[in-house]
Amino acid sequence: MRLISLVFVLILVVSCIKDKPKPVPLSGVLSNGVVVLCEGLFQQNNTSLSWVGNDGSISNTLFATKSGRQLGDTGNDIKRYGAKVYVVVNVSSTVEVIDANTFNPIKQISMQSGGVPKQPRSIDFYNGKAYVTCYDGYVDVIDTVSLAVIERIPVGLNPEGLTVSGSKLYVSNSGGLNTPVMDSTLSVIDLNSNTEIQKITVGLNPGRCITDDEGDVYVVARGDYAGVSSKMIRINTVSDNVVNSFDLGVSGITKMNDKFLISNYDFSSGQSSLALFDPVLDVVVNSSYIDVSGFTTLYGVGFNPYTNTLFISDAMGFTNSGYVYEYSSLGTQISSAHVGLNPSKFLFYE
């Protein structure tokens, strides 16, 4: 009985004296490390940014520490353009603009249209403009000086990935919210007029897009996770035609110098793989470039051009805090870091 009383009193006393965390002073410039976007989980408001320094330092509350608030719900993309970093937060329907050096927040852009969240997904840049795919069927154009949405370009259903090649923007229309009748097209947008000029049929449920050194675009068609398998498609950006198709288990493509890293997590078997692909020869050079068979859930892949190392994240089944592993280009593990929930994207600092 005394023990129960003691336990009870302790609970209440602890809850009495607990205070909210205070913001730390906004100072310091980021260098020699990587910012990791940890997506968090739907309806948990727990998107976070982790800082992993080359010296082994780790902070899993980078944004919260700098801003004194949370990023929001389900972050999907992070990229740098000039002196600013842009973080796309899907369920909160915002784009956070952050000073790239100090990481102090600059502006939060609300992504709503007529009171309906646009659900932004991915971002890319061209000629002073940020282009953001929005799940409501548009690509929003944000002026990177005024940080305001200045135009909306209609595309296909639930646009997801995007990439710039020359003066054209390629946008994958996933149709992911219209299961099982998903979209299969890639919209081609003329960046001079900001209008869609063509739709290319690439395969069911297209997602990640990337541009190679020759200017050609590669897109991942993820299939329906059941009868229709995933594949990678190459688009000639001069003729805007499909020129090659690769039946690969593929969930993501990451550029590493002049090569691609093809990552795949097979949901049915729980197996992860990371292959090296040569876009010049259009062949898989090494189907097991890095041994990731011990990963629980291979999720994000990044290449640090300043250290010439690979960063690979394990989402640990999506419901546990994740890990980021750094590998040399020869495939030797250099370091690891325990980060936030669902680490997916990387932003490297020299």
Added chain:
Amino acid sequence: MRRFYRMAKCLYIFIVLLCFHVRGQVDSIQIIRQVNVSTFMALLKEKSYNLVIDREDIETLQPTDIGDLLRKTPGANLKSYGGLGGLKTISMRGLGANHSSMVVDGVPLNNSQTGQVNLGQLIVDNVEQLTSSIGLNSNFLIPVSAQISGSNFMIKTMENSFSSDTLTIRANFGYGSFGQTKGYIGVKFNPNKFFVSAFGSRQQAEGNYNYSIVNGCFPLNETRKNNNYLDHNYGVSGGVKLKKGTWKIGYHRKSIRQELPGAVIYYNETADEKLETDSDRLFTDFKWRANKLYARVFFNGTIEKQRYFDPTYLNVAGQIDNTYTNRNLNGGVSFMRYFRQWSMFGGVEETVSDLVVNDSLFAKPIRLHTYAMLGVRYNHPLFCLTGQASSQYVYEQDKNGGDSKERVRFNPFLSLKTRELGEGLQLELWYRNSFRVPSFNELYYTNIGNVNLLPEDAHQINMGFLWLLQGDKFNFDLKSNIFVNHVKNKIVAVPTKNLFIWSMQNVGRTNTFGGELKLEAKYKTRNHWAFVLNTNYTYQKTVDVTDPSSPTYLHQIAYIPEHTVNTDLTLMFRRTGVRISNYVVSKRYALNENILANELEGFFLMDASIFHTFKVGSSQSLKLIGNVKNALNSSYAYIRSYIMPGINYSISLSYAFN
């Protein structure tokens, strides 16, 4: 306000310590010696380990729904998504909510679509008594499905029971915060041989409520919108006393129109989803007695239609408009036969249910679920030994062409209960094996369902004691339980295709160790003062034991608090009273990984009510009740991002004739 909040917490510590101190004094002066054995034996017959909440409690507590009441049960863990009519479920001792059954007037409420009853949609106005039972339920004529489930909750209503008065009237009218208005009236005419009754209720609320939340370092005071709510409940019942039994029949209709506020998402306050629920239930119940044989037959048919509407979904149609029709036909037979020191009991029950959805992709499942149970009880002067064996057979077919499934389970239950040990002490030891079948949603919901799911198995072991004292002015009732549970094939949702596509899997094993302590004390003075203390404490350590290499191995399961405390204090002078109701929940985790980022703060809720009863003659009473909920304006959530209301008020007037 924060200072006041801390002061209130300190006051609460003092009160709880005082309770334990009083209990120590009771120990030391050994009041128990004053209780004669015959009184004690009489009490044993009346009292049990069950939690019983009667009409008087309900009137003074002014709960919004049944879920609000059941959170007071030791071992109960409430999950509430907020909002009037919002999803509320109770899980007992770390078992999922689907392991509990709800029985209204002896007839089970069925919902094979979700596998659980939304307690937020059950009205309390017509409830005469609510009993929460885990372990042995000595009413062997309840439906077999309830008798063999992990735990059961039984509701007795005014309009569907025989009473000693020819005319009974109940009425209740209330007005509260968030534009809430409600009214209920029930009338029962009960001459000697039969009764007929009818009731109707209406509840409406604008529903939008203010809440406070802290985003990092910034306190936010926001309004949870899209919360409009309107419900109608009505029904008629009748019953006849036969030569050797009774026969009852009734019909209830429920109609709810509600908006769904959804989760509180930072920087995105939009919410526009709607839910419409229409339910019709027809039930009949026949009880029969011949010498030492008691038997009962019941039938129950329910059609529940739910329409979910999301007007801004980003698909081709630009919306989701799905209607789910769940039909359940249920019937059963139970019996009990007394011998000299033995008694035998048992029964069978059959449920046929299906689900029809206006979505061609959704399965069209139909399920036959058969329950059978046979048990014996041996009554020794010093103890009572009860054993029962039950079996369940489930056959399921997807009318869209999916494979049919068969599942069979045998579930034993064993209980040893002492009559008396020492002076005024009773011990109980029981083991129960139960299981629950996956719901239609878990099996067939588009993208989420998994047709290969196995039933979830639960093993429970409980050791408890009950200690009763009674004097002229003083009643004392102390109950305690220690329990160990193991669940295997736990059904959990895990992401299977990508971050947004989750599916149900049998991946979990959990172990639970816990204890409950419940104290009821009543004290009356000769100058019309009365003091009632009702408190319980639950400790639950429910941990994941699925995979030793997992980061969540031996971590506390999400949303199960280790500590829960309920303390109700009532002070009465003649017909006027004050009731302070306190509820403490310790920290929980939003995910199974017990790290700081997943932590949900514990909370302390204090509700207070003041009431006065006006007596009109010997048979009529009028009760005026003022109620403040969340009096300390705590910011709290049962589920992360589903923030509950701050301080709110209500006033109500209850009328009773007999």
